[in-house]
Amino acid sequence: MRFDIRIEGDLRERMEQEILTAERAVTGGIRAAGSGLKMDWRAQLRGGGLGDRLPRAIRANNYPARGESISAAALVHVKGRHTPEVIDAHDRGTLIRSRDGFWLAIPTAATAKLRGPGNKRITPLGFERKTGLPLRFVYRRGKPSLLVVDQARINRKGRLAKKGGRRRRDGILTGEQTVIAFLLVPQVKLPKRTDLGRDAEKWGNRLAGMIVARWKERG
Known part of the structure:
Protein backbone atom coordinates (compact mmCIF):
# COMPACT_ATOMS: atom_id res chain seq x y z
CA MET A 1 0.00 0.00 0.00
CA THR A 94 -15.87 38.43 58.64
CA LEU A 95 -16.00 38.87 62.40
CA ILE A 96 -14.81 42.43 63.15
CA ARG A 97 -13.29 43.38 66.50
CA SER A 98 -11.88 46.62 67.80
CA ARG A 99 -8.14 46.99 67.13
CA ASP A 100 -7.43 48.18 70.67
CA GLY A 101 -9.56 45.46 72.29
CA PHE A 102 -12.29 47.79 73.56
CA TRP A 103 -15.48 48.81 71.74
CA LEU A 104 -16.63 49.26 68.18
CA ALA A 105 -18.53 52.54 67.87
CA ILE A 106 -21.41 52.17 65.41
CA PRO A 107 -23.03 55.49 64.33
CA THR A 108 -26.80 55.60 64.67
CA ALA A 109 -29.22 57.11 62.16
CA ALA A 110 -28.79 60.45 63.94
CA THR A 111 -25.05 60.64 63.18
CA ALA A 112 -24.44 58.26 60.27
CA LYS A 113 -24.46 61.06 57.67
CA LEU A 114 -21.65 62.95 59.42
CA ARG A 115 -18.24 62.33 57.88
CA GLY A 116 -14.79 62.54 59.40
CA PRO A 117 -11.45 63.56 57.82
CA GLY A 118 -10.94 62.13 54.35
CA ASN A 119 -14.71 61.55 54.08
CA LYS A 120 -14.36 58.54 56.38
CA ARG A 121 -17.05 57.31 58.75
CA ILE A 122 -17.37 59.51 61.79
CA THR A 123 -15.75 58.37 65.06
CA PRO A 124 -16.69 59.49 68.59
CA LEU A 125 -13.59 61.71 68.79
CA GLY A 126 -14.27 63.09 65.33
CA PHE A 127 -17.88 63.73 66.29
CA GLU A 128 -16.93 65.83 69.31
CA ARG A 129 -14.39 67.82 67.29
CA LYS A 130 -16.79 68.38 64.41
CA THR A 131 -19.88 69.33 66.41
CA GLY A 132 -18.43 70.65 69.66
CA LEU A 133 -20.96 68.47 71.51
CA PRO A 134 -19.69 66.23 74.35
CA LEU A 135 -20.60 62.54 74.38
CA ARG A 136 -21.74 60.76 77.54
CA PHE A 137 -21.17 57.03 78.12
CA VAL A 138 -24.19 54.95 79.15
CA TYR A 139 -23.52 51.37 80.26
CA ARG A 140 -26.26 48.77 79.66
CA ARG A 141 -25.82 45.29 81.05
CA GLY A 142 -26.55 42.58 78.49
CA LYS A 143 -27.15 45.16 75.76
CA PRO A 144 -24.94 47.41 73.64
CA SER A 145 -23.70 50.38 75.64
CA LEU A 146 -24.27 53.88 74.30
CA LEU A 147 -22.64 57.22 73.65
CA VAL A 148 -25.30 59.89 73.89
CA VAL A 149 -25.58 63.64 73.42
CA ASP A 150 -27.55 65.58 76.01
CA GLN A 151 -29.69 68.59 75.13
CA ALA A 152 -29.54 67.85 71.41
CA ARG A 153 -32.12 68.28 68.69
CA ILE A 154 -33.28 65.95 65.92
CA ASN A 155 -34.45 67.33 62.56
CA ARG A 156 -37.34 66.02 60.49
CA LYS A 157 -35.06 63.43 58.82
CA GLY A 158 -34.15 61.92 62.17
CA ARG A 159 -30.62 63.34 62.14
CA LEU A 160 -28.79 65.44 64.67
CA ALA A 161 -29.50 69.12 64.05
CA LYS A 162 -26.55 71.49 64.29
CA LYS A 163 -28.58 74.65 64.87
CA GLY A 164 -32.16 75.79 65.09
CA GLY A 165 -35.08 75.87 67.46
CA ARG A 166 -36.50 78.73 69.47
CA ARG A 167 -34.81 79.59 72.74
CA ARG A 168 -36.99 79.85 75.83
CA ARG A 169 -36.52 82.43 78.57
CA ASP A 170 -34.53 79.91 80.60
CA GLY A 171 -32.02 79.64 77.71
CA ILE A 172 -32.89 76.08 76.61
CA LEU A 173 -33.74 75.39 72.98
CA THR A 174 -37.20 73.96 72.41
CA GLY A 175 -37.27 70.33 71.35
CA GLU A 176 -34.03 69.39 73.14
CA GLN A 177 -33.56 65.77 74.16
CA THR A 178 -30.94 63.13 74.81
CA VAL A 179 -29.91 61.56 71.49
CA ILE A 180 -28.12 58.25 70.98
CA ALA A 181 -25.09 59.01 68.80
CA PHE A 182 -23.22 55.66 68.84
CA LEU A 183 -23.84 52.06 69.80
CA LEU A 184 -20.86 50.39 71.49
CA VAL A 185 -20.36 46.67 70.80
CA PRO A 186 -17.35 44.37 71.38
CA GLN A 187 -17.56 42.86 67.90
CA VAL A 188 -19.70 42.70 64.75
CA LYS A 189 -20.34 39.68 62.53
CA LEU A 190 -20.81 40.80 58.94
CA PRO A 191 -23.30 38.71 56.98
Whole structure:
Protein backbone atom coordinates (compact mmCIF):
# COMPACT_ATOMS: atom_id res chain seq x y z
CA MET A 1 0.00 0.00 0.00
CA ARG A 2 1.32 3.37 -0.92
CA PHE A 3 0.29 6.86 0.22
CA ASP A 4 1.08 10.09 -1.56
CA ILE A 5 0.99 13.23 0.62
CA ARG A 6 1.01 16.68 -0.90
CA ILE A 7 0.98 20.08 0.70
CA GLU A 8 -0.87 22.61 -1.41
CA GLY A 9 0.16 26.22 -1.10
CA ASP A 10 2.92 27.79 0.98
CA LEU A 11 3.39 25.83 4.23
CA ARG A 12 5.01 28.75 6.01
CA GLU A 13 2.14 31.06 5.06
CA ARG A 14 -0.46 28.56 6.30
CA MET A 15 1.37 28.16 9.62
CA GLU A 16 1.55 31.93 10.07
CA GLN A 17 -2.18 32.20 9.40
CA GLU A 18 -2.90 29.46 11.93
CA ILE A 19 -0.80 31.26 14.55
CA LEU A 20 -2.69 34.50 13.90
CA THR A 21 -5.98 32.63 14.26
CA ALA A 22 -4.80 31.17 17.56
CA GLU A 23 -3.71 34.57 18.87
CA ARG A 24 -7.06 36.14 18.00
CA ALA A 25 -9.06 33.27 19.49
CA VAL A 26 -7.10 33.19 22.75
CA THR A 27 -7.08 36.98 23.14
CA GLY A 28 -10.79 37.30 22.35
CA GLY A 29 -11.75 34.51 24.73
CA ILE A 30 -9.61 35.86 27.56
CA ARG A 31 -10.97 39.39 27.22
CA ALA A 32 -14.57 38.21 27.03
CA ALA A 33 -14.14 36.04 30.14
CA GLY A 34 -12.51 38.90 32.06
CA SER A 35 -15.29 41.29 31.10
CA GLY A 36 -17.95 38.73 32.03
CA LEU A 37 -16.39 38.12 35.44
CA LYS A 38 -16.15 41.86 36.09
CA MET A 39 -19.83 42.39 35.29
CA ASP A 40 -20.93 39.39 37.39
CA TRP A 41 -18.93 40.60 40.39
CA ARG A 42 -20.42 44.07 40.07
CA ALA A 43 -23.92 42.57 39.88
CA GLN A 44 -23.27 40.49 43.00
CA LEU A 45 -22.13 43.51 45.00
CA ARG A 46 -25.18 45.53 43.95
CA GLY A 47 -27.48 42.60 44.64
CA GLY A 48 -25.90 42.23 48.09
CA GLY A 49 -27.01 45.73 49.00
CA LEU A 50 -23.49 47.22 48.96
CA GLY A 51 -24.43 50.32 46.98
CA ASP A 52 -22.86 51.59 43.76
CA ARG A 53 -19.38 52.72 44.86
CA LEU A 54 -18.01 49.26 45.65
CA PRO A 55 -19.21 47.70 42.34
CA ARG A 56 -17.48 50.48 40.41
CA ALA A 57 -14.21 49.50 42.09
CA ILE A 58 -14.20 46.17 40.21
CA ARG A 59 -11.91 46.58 37.18
CA ALA A 60 -10.59 44.32 34.41
CA ASN A 61 -7.16 44.84 32.81
CA ASN A 62 -6.16 43.04 29.62
CA TYR A 63 -2.64 42.01 28.68
CA PRO A 64 -1.65 43.01 26.08
CA ALA A 65 -3.83 46.11 26.20
CA ARG A 66 -3.81 46.24 22.39
CA GLY A 67 -3.28 43.64 19.72
CA GLU A 68 -3.41 39.87 20.09
CA SER A 69 -1.17 37.32 21.78
CA ILE A 70 -1.33 33.58 22.33
CA SER A 71 -0.17 34.36 25.90
CA ALA A 72 -2.97 36.88 26.55
CA ALA A 73 -4.22 37.33 30.11
CA ALA A 74 -6.90 39.28 31.97
CA LEU A 75 -6.73 40.53 35.55
CA VAL A 76 -10.01 41.23 37.35
CA HIS A 77 -9.22 43.18 40.50
CA VAL A 78 -10.49 45.72 43.02
CA LYS A 79 -9.24 49.29 42.81
CA GLY A 80 -8.87 51.36 45.96
CA ARG A 81 -6.74 51.58 49.06
CA HIS A 82 -9.03 49.79 51.51
CA THR A 83 -11.78 48.66 49.14
CA PRO A 84 -10.38 45.11 48.62
CA GLU A 85 -10.51 44.47 52.37
CA VAL A 86 -14.10 45.75 52.58
CA ILE A 87 -15.28 43.54 49.71
CA ASP A 88 -13.39 40.53 51.09
CA ALA A 89 -15.02 41.03 54.50
CA HIS A 90 -18.51 40.89 52.98
CA ASP A 91 -17.53 37.95 50.78
CA ARG A 92 -16.34 35.86 53.76
CA GLY A 93 -18.70 37.15 56.45
CA THR A 94 -15.87 38.43 58.64
CA LEU A 95 -16.00 38.87 62.40
CA ILE A 96 -14.81 42.43 63.15
CA ARG A 97 -13.29 43.38 66.50
CA SER A 98 -11.88 46.62 67.80
CA ARG A 99 -8.14 46.99 67.13
CA ASP A 100 -7.43 48.18 70.67
CA GLY A 101 -9.56 45.46 72.29
CA PHE A 102 -12.29 47.79 73.56
CA TRP A 103 -15.48 48.81 71.74
CA LEU A 104 -16.63 49.26 68.18
CA ALA A 105 -18.53 52.54 67.87
CA ILE A 106 -21.41 52.17 65.41
CA PRO A 107 -23.03 55.49 64.33
CA THR A 108 -26.80 55.60 64.67
CA ALA A 109 -29.22 57.11 62.16
CA ALA A 110 -28.79 60.45 63.94
CA THR A 111 -25.05 60.64 63.18
CA ALA A 112 -24.44 58.26 60.27
CA LYS A 113 -24.46 61.06 57.67
CA LEU A 114 -21.65 62.95 59.42
CA ARG A 115 -18.24 62.33 57.88
CA GLY A 116 -14.79 62.54 59.40
CA PRO A 117 -11.45 63.56 57.82
CA GLY A 118 -10.94 62.13 54.35
CA ASN A 119 -14.71 61.55 54.08
CA LYS A 120 -14.36 58.54 56.38
CA ARG A 121 -17.05 57.31 58.75
CA ILE A 122 -17.37 59.51 61.79
CA THR A 123 -15.75 58.37 65.06
CA PRO A 124 -16.69 59.49 68.59
CA LEU A 125 -13.59 61.71 68.79
CA GLY A 126 -14.27 63.09 65.33
CA PHE A 127 -17.88 63.73 66.29
CA GLU A 128 -16.93 65.83 69.31
CA ARG A 129 -14.39 67.82 67.29
CA LYS A 130 -16.79 68.38 64.41
CA THR A 131 -19.88 69.33 66.41
CA GLY A 132 -18.43 70.65 69.66
CA LEU A 133 -20.96 68.47 71.51
CA PRO A 134 -19.69 66.23 74.35
CA LEU A 135 -20.60 62.54 74.38
CA ARG A 136 -21.74 60.76 77.54
CA PHE A 137 -21.17 57.03 78.12
CA VAL A 138 -24.19 54.95 79.15
CA TYR A 139 -23.52 51.37 80.26
CA ARG A 140 -26.26 48.77 79.66
CA ARG A 141 -25.82 45.29 81.05
CA GLY A 142 -26.55 42.58 78.49
CA LYS A 143 -27.15 45.16 75.76
CA PRO A 144 -24.94 47.41 73.64
CA SER A 145 -23.70 50.38 75.64
CA LEU A 146 -24.27 53.88 74.30
CA LEU A 147 -22.64 57.22 73.65
CA VAL A 148 -25.30 59.89 73.89
CA VAL A 149 -25.58 63.64 73.42
CA ASP A 150 -27.55 65.58 76.01
CA GLN A 151 -29.69 68.59 75.13
CA ALA A 152 -29.54 67.85 71.41
CA ARG A 153 -32.12 68.28 68.69
CA ILE A 154 -33.28 65.95 65.92
CA ASN A 155 -34.45 67.33 62.56
CA ARG A 156 -37.34 66.02 60.49
CA LYS A 157 -35.06 63.43 58.82
CA GLY A 158 -34.15 61.92 62.17
CA ARG A 159 -30.62 63.34 62.14
CA LEU A 160 -28.79 65.44 64.67
CA ALA A 161 -29.50 69.12 64.05
CA LYS A 162 -26.55 71.49 64.29
CA LYS A 163 -28.58 74.65 64.87
CA GLY A 164 -32.16 75.79 65.09
CA GLY A 165 -35.08 75.87 67.46
CA ARG A 166 -36.50 78.73 69.47
CA ARG A 167 -34.81 79.59 72.74
CA ARG A 168 -36.99 79.85 75.83
CA ARG A 169 -36.52 82.43 78.57
CA ASP A 170 -34.53 79.91 80.60
CA GLY A 171 -32.02 79.64 77.71
CA ILE A 172 -32.89 76.08 76.61
CA LEU A 173 -33.74 75.39 72.98
CA THR A 174 -37.20 73.96 72.41
CA GLY A 175 -37.27 70.33 71.35
CA GLU A 176 -34.03 69.39 73.14
CA GLN A 177 -33.56 65.77 74.16
CA THR A 178 -30.94 63.13 74.81
CA VAL A 179 -29.91 61.56 71.49
CA ILE A 180 -28.12 58.25 70.98
CA ALA A 181 -25.09 59.01 68.80
CA PHE A 182 -23.22 55.66 68.84
CA LEU A 183 -23.84 52.06 69.80
CA LEU A 184 -20.86 50.39 71.49
CA VAL A 185 -20.36 46.67 70.80
CA PRO A 186 -17.35 44.37 71.38
CA GLN A 187 -17.56 42.86 67.90
CA VAL A 188 -19.70 42.70 64.75
CA LYS A 189 -20.34 39.68 62.53
CA LEU A 190 -20.81 40.80 58.94
CA PRO A 191 -23.30 38.71 56.98
CA LYS A 192 -21.90 36.90 53.94
CA ARG A 193 -23.43 38.88 51.08
CA THR A 194 -21.49 37.61 48.05
CA ASP A 195 -19.80 34.51 46.64
CA LEU A 196 -17.20 35.90 44.25
CA GLY A 197 -15.38 32.57 44.02
CA ARG A 198 -18.46 31.03 42.42
CA ASP A 199 -18.34 33.44 39.48
CA ALA A 200 -14.57 33.09 39.11
CA GLU A 201 -14.95 29.33 38.83
CA LYS A 202 -17.82 29.68 36.36
CA TRP A 203 -15.84 31.85 33.94
CA GLY A 204 -12.74 29.71 34.36
CA ASN A 205 -14.73 26.66 33.28
CA ARG A 206 -16.16 28.52 30.27
CA LEU A 207 -12.84 29.87 29.01
CA ALA A 208 -11.65 26.86 26.97
CA GLY A 209 -14.97 26.65 25.12
CA MET A 210 -14.94 30.39 24.41
CA ILE A 211 -11.47 30.14 22.86
CA VAL A 212 -12.37 27.08 20.76
CA ALA A 213 -15.55 28.77 19.49
CA ARG A 214 -13.57 31.78 18.29
CA TRP A 215 -10.97 29.51 16.70
CA LYS A 216 -13.62 27.74 14.66
CA GLU A 217 -15.18 31.02 13.57
CA ARG A 218 -11.89 32.10 12.05
CA GLY A 219 -10.89 28.66 10.78
